[in-house]
Amino acid sequence: MDYEIFELGDIVLQRGATLRGAKLAYKTYGTLNADKSNVIVYPTWYSGQHHDNEWLIGPGMALDPAKYFIIVPNMLGNGLSSSPSNTPQPYDLSRFPNVTLYDNVTLQHRLVTQKFGIERIALVVGWSMGAQQTNQWGCLYPDMVRRIAPFCGSAKTAPHNIVFLEGVKAALTADAAWNGGWYTTPPTRGLRAVGRVYAGWGLSQPFYMQELWRELGFSSLEDFLVGYWEGFFLKKDANNLLAMLWSWQHGDISDNPVFKGDFKRALGAIKARAIVMPAERDLYFPAADNEWEVSHMPNAECRPIPGVWGHFAGGGSSPADTRFIDDALKELLATP
Amino acid sequence: MDYEIFELGDIVLQRGATLRGAKLAYKTYGTLNADKSNVIVYPTWYSGQHHDNEWLIGPGMALDPAKYFIIVPNMLGNGLSSSPSNTPQPYDLSRFPNVTLYDNVTLQHRLVTQKFGIERIALVVGWSMGAQQTNQWGCLYPDMVRRIAPFCGSAKTAPHNIVFLEGVKAALTADAAWNGGWYTTPPTRGLRAVGRVYAGWGLSQPFYMQELWRELGFSSLEDFLVGYWEGFFLKKDANNLLAMLWSWQHGDISDNPVFKGDFKRALGAIKARAIVMPAERDLYFPAADNEWEVSHMPNAECRPIPGVWGHFAGGGSSPADTRFIDDALKELLATP
Numbered sequence: 012m013d014y015e016i017f018e019l020g021d022i023v024l025q026r027g028a029t030l031r032g033a034k035l036a037y038k039t040y041g042t043l044n045a046d047k048s049n050v051i052v053y054p055t056w057y058s059g060q061h062h063d064n065e066w067l068i069g070p071g072m073a074l075d076p077a078k079y080f081i082i083v084p085n086m087l088g089n090g091l092s093s094s095p096s097n098t099p100q101p102y103d104l105s106r107f108p109n110v111t112l113y114d115n116v117t118l119q120h121r122l123v124t125q126k127f128g129i130e131r132i133a134l135v136v137g138w139s140m141g142a143q144q145t146n147q148w149g150c151l152y153p154d155m156v157r158r159i160a161p162f163c164g165s166a167k168t169a170p171h172n173i174v175f176l177e178g179v180k181a182a183l184t185a186d187a188a189w190n191g192g193w194y195t196t197p198p199t200r201g202l203r204a205v206g207r208v209y210a211g212w213g214l215s216q217p218f219y220m221q222e223l224w225r226e227l228g229f230s231s232l233e234d235f236l237v238g239y240w241e242g243f244f245l246k247k248d249a250n251n252l253l254a255m256l257w258s259w260q261h262g263d264i265s266d267n268p269v270f271k272g273d274f275k276r277a278l279g280a281i282k283a284r285a286i287v288m289p290a291e292r293d294l295y296f297p298a299a300d301n302e303w304e305v306s307h308m309p310n311a312e313c314r315p316i317p318g319v320w321g322h323f324a325g326g327g328s329s330p331a332d333t334r335f336i337d338d339a340l341k342e343l344l345a346t347p
Numbered sequence: 348m349d350y351e352i353f354e355l356g357d358i359v360l361q362r363g364a365t366l367r368g369a370k371l372a373y374k375t376y377g378t379l380n381a382d383k384s385n386v387i388v389y390p391t392w393y394s395g396q397h398h399d400n401e402w403l404i405g406p407g408m409a410l411d412p413a414k415y416f417i418i419v420p421n422m423l424g425n426g427l428s429s430s431p432s433n434t435p436q437p438y439d440l441s442r443f444p445n446v447t448l449y450d451n452v453t454l455q456h457r458l459v460t461q462k463f464g465i466e467r468i469a470l471v472v473g474w475s476m477g478a479q480q481t482n483q484w485g486c487l488y489p490d491m492v493r494r495i496a497p498f499c500g501s502a503k504t505a506p507h508n509i510v511f512l513e514g515v516k517a518a519l520t521a522d523a524a525w526n527g528g529w530y531t532t533p534p535t536r537g538l539r540a541v542g543r544v545y546a547g548w549g550l551s552q553p554f555y556m557q558e559l560w561r562e563l564g565f566s567s568l569e570d571f572l573v574g575y576w577e578g579f580f581l582k583k584d585a586n587n588l589l590a591m592l593w594s595w596q597h598g599d600i601s602d603n604p605v606f607k608g609d610f611k612r613a614l615g616a617i618k619a620r621a622i623v624m625p626a627e628r629d630l631y632f633p634a635a636d637n638e639w640e641v642s643h644m645p646n647a648e649c650r651p652i653p654g655v656w657g658h659f660a661g662g663g664s665s666p667a668d669t670r671f672i673d674d675a676l677k678e679l680l681a682t683p
Contacts, residue, residue, distance in 0.1 A: 170568055171547060171555035177572060178544035182518040185540040204521040208514035208544055211507060216633050219507035232506055236513060294630065297552050 014038040014061055014091065017122045025267065028108030030098070035122055036091035037061065037084045040068050041076030047129050051081045054119065054137045054144035057255050058247050060091055064141075066327030073340030079133065084119040086140065088254035095192070095250035104250050105192025110258050113267040116147040134344060135283075136160040138325040139296070140255070143168070143262045146304075149281035150264050158343050159281065162288035162316070162336055163325035165296050166304050167274055168262040172295045175212055176260050182208045183249055192250050199245060205252070206240035215292035215321035223319070227328060278307040284346055285311035286339045290324035290332070314339060350374040350397055350427065353458045361603065364444030366434070371458055372427035373397065373420045376404050377412030383465050387417045390455065390473045390480035393591050394583050396427055400477075402663030409676030415469065420455040422476065424590035431528070431586035441528030443590050449603040451594070452483040470680060471619075472496040474661040475632070476591070479504070479598045482640075485617035486600050494679050495617065498624035498652070498672055499661035501632050502640050503610055504598040508631045511548055512596050518544045519585055528586050535581060541588070542576035551628035551657035559655070563664060614643040620682055621647035622675045626660035626668070650675060 019033040038061040043049065051074060053064055061083040068074040074081055085092040087110045095107035102108060123129045135156055137145040142164020149159045150166075165172075186201030188194055214223075224235035244252070264270070265277035287305050289298035298315045305313040316324045316335050324332040355369040374397040379385065387410060389400055397419040404410040410417055421428040423446045431443035438444060459465045471484040471492055478500020485495045486502075501508075522537030524530055550559075560571035580588070600606070601613035623641050625634035634651045641649040652660045652671050660668040 169552065169556055170558070171550075171552040173568070174543075174555060174572070175547040178514070178518070178540075178547050181540035181543035182514070182521055185518055185521040185536045187523045187536075200521045200523075204514075204517035204540075207510075207517035211511040211514050212547075214507075216505065216507040216631075217635070219510060220505055220636075222506070232509070236510070295552075299553075300556075 014085070017126055019093075019118055019121065022114075022118065024108050024114050025111045026109045028102070030093055030102060030108060032099075033093045033118075035084055035087075035093075035118055037082055037122060040074075040081040040083070041079050043080040043127060043129075047127070048131060048133065049079045050123070050127075050129050050132045051079045052119065052123065052132055052135045052148065053081055053083045054115070054135075054141040055083065055086045055089055056137065056139040056141045057259060058089060058252060059141070060089055061085055066333065067337065073337050073344055074136075082123065082127075084122060086144070086255065086258070087115055087118070088251050088258060090248060090251050094248070095254050096248040107250065107254050109261070110254065111266065112143055112147045112258065112262050112264065113151075115258070116144055116151060119144070119148075120152060130155065132156050134158045134160060134340070136162075136340065137164065138162055139164050139322065140259055140262070142296075143259075143264070146281065147264045149283045149285065150277045151267075151269060153280055153282040156283045158346070159283045159285045160288065160340055160343055161285070163290050163293055163296050163322050165262070165300050166264045166278060168260055169297075169300055173260045175295045176256050178208050179205055180253065180256055183252065189249055192253070194249065197245070198249050202244045202247065202249060203241040206242075206244040207236060209244070210236055210240045212294050213322050215294065215319045217292070217319040218321060221319065275307050278304055279309060281308045282310060284343065286343050287311055287313045288316050288325070288336060288339060289313065290316045290318070290321055292319055292321045293324070294321055296322065350421070353462055355429075355454055355457065358450075358454065360444050360450050361447045362445045364438070366429055366438060366444060368435070369429045369454075371420055371423075371429075371454055373418055373458060376410075376417040376419070377415050379416040379463060379465075383463070384467060384469065385415045386459070386465050386468045387415045388455065388459065388468055388471045388484065389417055389419045390451070390471075390477040391419065391422045391425055392473065392475040392477045393595060394425060394588060395477070396425055397421055402669065403673065409673050409680055410472075418459065418463075420458060422480070422591065422594070423451055423454070424587050424594060426584060426587050430584070431590050432584040440586050443586060445597070446590065446594050447602065448479055448483045448594065448598050448600065449487075452480055452487055455480070455484075456488060466491065468492045470494045470496060470676070472498075472676065473500065474498055475500050475658065476595055476598070479595075479600070482617065483600045485619045485621065486613045487603075487605060489616055489618040492619045494682070495619045495621045496624065496676055496679055497621070499626050499629055499632050499658050501598070501636050502600045502614060504596055505633075505636055509596045511631045512592050514544050515541055516589065516592055519588065525585055528589070530585065533581070534585050538580045538583065538585060539577040542578075542580040543572060545580070546572055546576045548630050549658050551630065551655045553628070553655040554657060557655065611643050614640055615645060617644050618646060620679065622679050623647055623649045624652050624661070624672060624675060625649065626652045626654070626657055628655055628657045629660070630657055632658065
């Protein structure tokens with residue numbers, strides 16, 4: 012086990028359930044300095060775990076463990092933090108409660124403050140749902156968070172994004188083996204179907220036209236669909252996927268007791284210096300939505316990632332896009 | 348029955364099967380004039396039937412039955428022409444053979460020439476897969492087809508489009524009730540899943556952001572997903588959908604004995620005056636692909652349909668888009 016567990020105790024979730032003995036899995040990189048001024052928080056993405064964030068961490072990179080203390084908290088539902096797959100009865104499997112962005116971030120805040128006694132965060136950064144958590148950090152804790160860099164995400168899940176996820180969910184749950192979540196063996200047909208549905212959304216039209224899956228080591232389009240996409244989701248737990256999907260569909264930084272649904276006010280509360288990076292060709296977090304958000308954030312810039320990798324521009328597989336993001340993070344961290 | 352059947356006899360399909368007693372269902376609108384110079388051919392789209400094309404036909408419109416003789420041939424697999432659902436054993440259900448664009452168009456050509464003795468066509472026009480058939484008409488019969496107007500389609504199915512369809516297929520076939528095509532009652536869970544997968548692709552991100560489904564008479568996003576999308580696919584036969592999906596995935600106007608896979612040569616053979624109309628926000632037939640195609644067509648113009656309806660700009664539900672298409676058709680038909 013290459014990560015730590017922060018015991019949350021019994022937590023009352025935003026939608027009302029009490030998750031008893033809840034756990035937040037996390038991993039840290041680097042060393043917390045004496046005045047605790049070198050903290051970076053880097054939440055995970057849909058189905059990702061801390062190790063899936065490591066491509067953006069390393070010597071010479073913006074997220075350099077020699078300089079920064081980087082905390083990667085695992086999102087609830089991702090199989091390491093409390094999830095359908097690891098929660099004891101009676102809140103296991105299909106009974107795992109609905110978890111919001113607000114739940115995730117307030118619990119991460121407990122980790123950061125209670126476990127480490129941190130009062131200021133140099134940067135919160137994340138991809139996709141990690142970007143959504145990043146935005147949530149920004150508006151909930153404006154005096155704590157100095158900078159944010161959400162990439163390929165949004166502050167509020169758009170209706171079309173919700174619809175895309177309905178397709179993912181429908182493909183998974185069309186498999187009778189899913190059995191309303193009460194499966195004993197994985198619904199593999201549904202998981203494979205999720206991979207095929209997702210394949211069209213994760214990358215752009217010209218990515219496929221240019222056969223850039225070759226750069227990822229696949230020998231044909233079908234090899235990419237099976238070897239990458241089906242393989243990716245076969246490793247995931249179906250109930251976990253559905254739990255995180257619910258969190259995603261309900262992503263809204265203003266849907267909480269602090270902002271009471273006032274989205275513009277929540278955006279306006281993000282005082283942190285922000286570089287918001289949509290991917291130019293992202294099919295479900297379109298750049299236009301980020302541009303609108305940034306126009307309501309007091310200290311933010313929208314800086315689209317050029318190219319054809321679509322949502323996966325932020326996934327660490329495209330060296331040019333990784334460089335683009337890393338350069339922006341360096342620039343952001345260099346600002347006072 | 349509001350349509351006619353053209354008996355094709357025993358046909359040898361491009362991929363080798365012989366479909367015995369094959370049938371081409373069609374409907375005509377208007378009257379063939381004495382010199383047979385007023386012919387328009389208007390093929391159907393994925394799962395559409397002749398009546399689904401009627402929104403673009405009417406008095407005062409470009410496709411005015413008072414002026415033109417409009418032939419709407421039903422695509423093979425659509426449930427009216429020979430299809431998995433209506434073909435006798437042994438080529439029924441899952442055994443229905445693979446049908447290409449080339450098959451469809453050469454059989455339509457037989458209808459037009461053998462049944463009606465037509466030698467010249469004023470216009471071939473169609474939406475989506477209908478546009479693909481339109482392009483196929485243009486390059487196979489350049490001396491016969493004077494004008495073409497393919498909208499929201501392409502001359503060759505792009506890899507990303509193939510991937511999108513893999514998601515549709517996977518969602519349908521994840522339902523065990525599909526049973527490899529040997530179902531006796533419809534795989535309704537899979538058909539509903541297809542609706543939900545398709546929902547994200549058929550319309551654009553801003554369509555959903557602006558809640559334009561309200562203009563279609565739906566009361567909520569979920570009402571649109573159930574009432575429109577699930578309802579739409581529940582009316583379709585699963586094997587028919589899969590048969591047409593195969594045709595679509597293999598759509599390529601050059602994949603036939605005439606052009607032997609030379610796509611540029613096939614495009615170059617389209618002598619017809621062409622107005623090619625992609626929808627600005629189409630997610631699976633992107634405008635960029637049409638622009639490239641048009642650059643290889645000798646007498647063509649690319650004229651994107653503006654707005655946020657995405658692929659459904661060509662479906663007849665958006666009055667402004669319908670007007671745009673109709674205006675272009677009027678202009679095209681007025682050229683010598």
